[in-house]
Amino acid sequence: MAAPKRLTAAEAAIGMRAAYDGALDVLRNPKSPPTSKASASNSMLKIVEMVQKGDPEDKEPCEMSWDEMQATIKALQNRQAEIEGSAMDDTETWDDADVLE
Numbered sequence: 001m002a003a004p005k006r007l008t009a010a011e012a013a014i015g016m017r018a019a020y021d022g023a024l025d026v027l028r029n030p031k032s033p034p035t036s037k038a039s040a041s042n043s044m045l046k047i048v049e050m051v052q053k054g055d056p057e058d059k060e061p062c063e064m065s066w067d068e069m070q071a072t073i074k075a076l077q078n079r080q081a082e083i084e085g086s087a088m089d090d091t092e093t094w095d096d097a098d099v100l101e
Contacts, residue, residue, distance in 0.1 A: 009082045016047050023047070 007015070026032045026040035061069060 009079065010085075013082060016050065019043060020047055 023040040023043040026036050027044075032040075059068065061072075064072065
């Protein structure tokens, strides 16, 4: 059996955004049952964890060669550009009051 295809950063960002939007819809809906809200809250926490998790191959800067440092800087710049490209537009906002209604 072939190994599953690894998602590109853009594909992962689209999937996380869809999961985020779906979970937020459940949390904002006053008719959602408590179990659904609990599941959506759990999903939101997992999304945050995935976004904040570092690469297991990351090295501390003091452990990197010059070339590794330059490659890491470039990779981080590319990741920032991908994230900014999939970020919420200026018309979208969210605050705790929206979720806790």
